[in-house]
Structure formats: structure tokens, C-alpha cells
Amino acid sequence: MILVDRALQARAAAGTPLRVAMVGAGFMGRGIALQIAASVPGMTLVAIANRTLGPARRAYEEAGVEGAVEVGTVAQLEAAIARGRPAVTDDAMLLCRAAGIDCLIEVTGAVEHGAAVVLEAIAHGKHVVMMNAELDGTLGPILKTYADRAGVILTNSDGDQPGVQMNLYRFCVGIGMRPLVVGNIKGLQDPYRTPKTQEGFARQWGQKPEMVTSFADGTKISFEQAIVANATGFRVPRRGMLGWEHRAHVDELTTRYDYERLLEWGGIVDYTVGSQPNPGVYVLAKHAHDDPRQRHYLKLYKLGEGPLYSFYTPYHLCHFELPFSVARAVLFNDAVMAPLGPPCVDVVTTAKTDLQAGTVLDGIGGFHSYGQAENSDVARAESLLPMGLAEGCRLLHDVPKDHVLTYADVELPAGRLADRLREEQDAHFHGAVVAR
Secondary structure, three states, rough: HHHHHHHHHHHHOOOOOOOEEOOOOOHHHHHHHHHHHHHHHOEEEEEEOOOOOHHHHHHHHHHOOOEEEEEOOHHHHHHHHHHHHEEEEOOOHHHHHOOOEEEEOOOOOHHHHHHHHHHHHHHHHOOHHHHHHOHHHHHHHHHHHHHHHHHHOEEEEEOOHHHHHHHHHHHHHOEEEEEEEEEEEEOOOOOOOOOOOOOHHHHOOOOOOHHHHHHHHHHHHHHHHHHHHHHHEEEEOOOOOOOOOOOEEEEHHHHOOHHHHHHHHHHHHHHHHHOEEEEEEEEEEOOOOOHHHHHHHHOOOOOOOOOOOOEEOOOOHHOHHHHHHHHHHHHHOOOOOOOOOOEEEEEEEEEOOOOOOEOOOOOOOOEEEEEEEEEEHHHHHOOOOOOOOOOOOEEEEEEOOOOOOHHHHHHHOOHHHHHHHHHHHHHHHHOOOOOO
């Protein structure tokens, strides 16, 4: 980030701002548009796509950007970019295919639609910054494979908790530490929350009840920690993670975790409920070489006796930081975070209530199911249904509350891109497809 600010200032001074386009104009998308327009020299948001045009127009209007033109073809979009006119469209593929765009920001939160957009952008040589842990946690490894083949960067974003964790992880490694826990801090965890219970909170903050539900029921944090695991090679210590309630400072976690077990595991992702500073993130790390001289310095710098040391960031600022991710990708060829290779952790579908045969699952943040983080080798061995593919699946028989669904429990919708990519991901990394 220290390099990024100067690089963007130089682009502004040269009159060659980074040209970015955004797919998705919901709550977070509007924040991103406002941030770029008001506070990021050297970057311009040239186009916004949304399935309905109203939110796309609203995002520009709330950002103080006037004169947005509606476009329906690649040629029209390219002409608008050339004239310096912001453009809106209901066809996201135009943004993927048009020249004059350096990077695509994908902020839909949808798995099926998001996968199609990301693939198309990669196919046309565009860097992609995702604020979509659900897509990344379901199909990130295979999408990263496509990006590598095309020579472009596919990355999750700064600002959201996974990116903040990854930046902290990289900092720790850079000063000679060996992270053993990469953690997230939650204020609430109740797997049985629904859009009905979260309706009031959602209304208060101008968000969708389903989005807020995914925060409260643990699905979102499961996806977030899954993508951190996939970017670090870490695992979960058990299905659902430890997820302790810890109403104290994260520094005190250095004595709560079993140090020898952490060494055994080699590195885990986790979360706590109620810890301070909230809503931050933490990394617990040992000195990589167990050098007593360096441990003496760490004690001098008030990090304690060791062998486990606490590092934390006390906030995450989502859309405020996302433009840095764009600059890192375009100007420095640097991904904030991306899968290292095969998936390490998946998010599996768990019944939120007793469900009857014939029920068509309503997916993430709904009434029917919640997601739990599980090690990918276990998920494959047990043929567990990924939460990112649950929406639209029809139950073949009754399942009880808290049952973890398998592929054998459901009938998948026909013809979905996400299912095909998931099969390709299994075959690419493991040489076999999970039994469907």
C-alpha cells in the first residue's frame, strides 16, 4: 500500500488513470463507486453492470458522477470509454469483452453468475478483483488456474477480513515469524438465524436480509476462512473450526491454544466470538527459527514471553481499501490473496432445520441451510455438498436439522456452469470427480 499511493498519484499526474469496471451495484458496490470517485487519484470507474439498471445508475449518482450513458453493445461501451463518459449496462459480459478496461471488480456475491463473469473477463485478458468469498471458496482454485494460463491476476480484495488477514500473514512471514493461527473476530454466531430474524438489522443498515443472515449464521465466516486457508495452505482443526467465545483481547489467545497441537497441525484458520479488538483479525505466530536473541527482542517490544506471539489488525474497511487491490494487480502484478493450488478447506452445506423431501434449497443466507468450514480431503471423501452449490438443489429425502448434506441427498439443477467447474476442479487437482 505504501508503494500503491505513489504509483496512483503518478498515474493521475500523467493523465493515465487506471480504468476499472464493476459488476454488481448493491450495498458494497455503491461504497466502492463512492470511494473511487471521491478518494482515489489515478483511477476511474468507467462502467458499472447490474442485472437491473437502477442500482447501477444510483451507484454513480451517489458517488457524484454525472452523465452516465446506457450501453447495450461492446462498441457502445468502448465509445463511451473513449469519450470519458461513465457507462451503465445490464449485460456484465460487455465489461468483460470491451477494450479500454484494465481491471474488473466483481462484487455480486453470486456463485453462478460470478463464475461466468470471472471466466469471461479472464478469457479477454483482464485482471479481476473479487469481493466474493462465496465464489472464491467454491471455485477459486480452478478459476485461478484459468487466470494463470491467461497471464492475468485473479485476487480477492484488501479491506475485507480475508484480505486483511492475508496482509497480516504476509507481514508476519516478512519479519521472520511462522504463523500458526490466522483468525477472524465475530460479534455473533448463531447457525439458526434466518432472513426473518435479521430483517430489522438489515433494514437499519440498508443491506439485504440474506446477506446479513449469512454473517450471523456462520456461513460467511466459513467462506472467508476457507479462502484464507486456500491462500496459505492451512486447514481447520475440526468441522466448523474451534470458534471459541473469547470475551477478552486476542493477545490472551496465545495461552488458550495448545501450542504443541498447533505445531502438529502445521497451521490453522479459526475465529473467535466477542474478542477485542472487534471487528479485527489476528495472527498467532512463533519465531520461525526459535532464535533466543530474537525472542529477547520480541519480549523487549512487549510481545510477551512466547513461544506464541499475537499480531492483530483492529479493523477491516472493506470498500475503502479495495482500490488498492486493483492497483496492486494492474501496476505490480501482485495478488492480495489467491489459492496456492488445490483447495485445502471447503464450505459444506448443513441443514438449518428439519427439511422434507422435495424441498428446493434456498442457498446462502436463507432459511434452509448454513455453511461450515471442513477440510477438503474430508469433504471429498464423504462427498459433501458444497454450500456454494446448494441453492436450487432438490432434496431427495427428508433430512434432520444439522445434517451435513451429501451429493446423494440432492438432485442438482441441470446445466449449471458452477457444477461443471466444480467437476473440472476436482478432476484437475485430484484426478477424479467427487461422486455426484
